[in-house]
């Protein structure tokens with residue numbers, strides 16, 4: 403009896419005539435996520451994607467990987483057998499036996515996607531259910547409140563059997579590559595990796611930009627950002643990371659601008675540079691981890707001041723989330739532990755004691771006017787280090 407994986411997708415079914423395009427991108431992304439596992443076959447039929455590994459010991463790893471592919475709604479390991487009732491009954495008994503202890507309440511649910519199959523769904527349920535009971539009289543049939551649902555799906559290429567409880571939820575969302583590209587401002591903090599994940603989940607390819615203040619922030623702080631990019635890349639297959647040296651700009655700001663405006667002027671530089679990088683890599687939007695009121699630079703007035711220097715839309719998926727909610731997300735996606743490593747980021751080094759919370763654009767512009775903004779931006783653009791980041795090898 404061979405074990406395979408059945409993947410179902412949801413939202414992309416709704417895309418009408420575009421559906422094949424979406425499906426093909428999803429299949430491509432799945433193949434890509436599994437590419438370094440030998441002898442895998444990925445096949446799509448009847449709104450289901452079937453994944454087989456020649457080496458069945460790899461199935462756990464396959465499930466792990468598939469659980470991070472956007473566009474997948476559920477992942478089920480299933481036994482696949484010939485479409486013959488005797489074989490199906492025996493397979494259901496042996497494949498689901500570990501869930502069918504004495505006293506367990508169960509039911510069988512059948513789906514006949516192959517309309518040429520001789521028995522109708524209710525008949526399949528009765529036959530398989532009857533056989534399971536015969537072989538295990540202490541089971542209890544309960545169609546309303548079962549502990550276990552044995553699923554039998556009769557499809558074009560075979561009969562598939564699994565327990566509903568073993569089905570695992572996928573990420574949901576849309577396949578990467580169906581939603582253009584955006585550029586994420588990725589700090590070493592908790593918020594921005596979550597923001598990047600949320601936008602990528604909508605099918606958007608992500609480039610990341612990090613502003614790095616060597617030697618005020620250590621090499622280790624940079625490695626931490628690379629590590630966060632590696633975790634995001636588990637979902638996106640890879641990510642271009644642009645590291646921008648930011649020290650000169652920060653020192654200029656520190657030396658020439660009022661201390662209380664330092665953070666906002668710095669944030670405006672980040673946005674300007676990120677927008678230039680975004681334009682180069684054909685992004686249509688910027689993404690940040692900002693949330694209203696979280697810190698002084700994220701009051702509505704402050705957000706307006708930072709927003710004012712860019713024309714591109716700025717996506718802020720965390721805008722209405724509480725820190726606790728963001729942390730829960732960060733734990734789920736696996737970035738939290740890395741985000742809380744104690745290496746300082748470029749902002750904590752240059753943080754004013756009393757940042758302004760209700761800034762006026764005009765007064766920030768005035769403070770900024772002593773700087774040669776274009777020259778500083780150009781200079782930073784000259785020395786960007788770009789790397790392609792992949793998921794870590796052991797993933």
Ligand code: ATP
Nearest residue numbers: 587588589591592593594611612613690691692748
């Ligand atoms: P995070 O947890 O993402 O660092 P934060 O709560 O610390 O966010 P800020 O420091 O005000 O908030 O930064 C707001 C946003 O600006 C971040 O979410 C991120 O998108 C961007 N940002 C801040 N610092 C950097 C940096 N060094 N490099 C790239 N982007 C940054």
Ligand code: MG
Nearest residue numbers: 589591747749
């Ligand atoms: Mg931060």
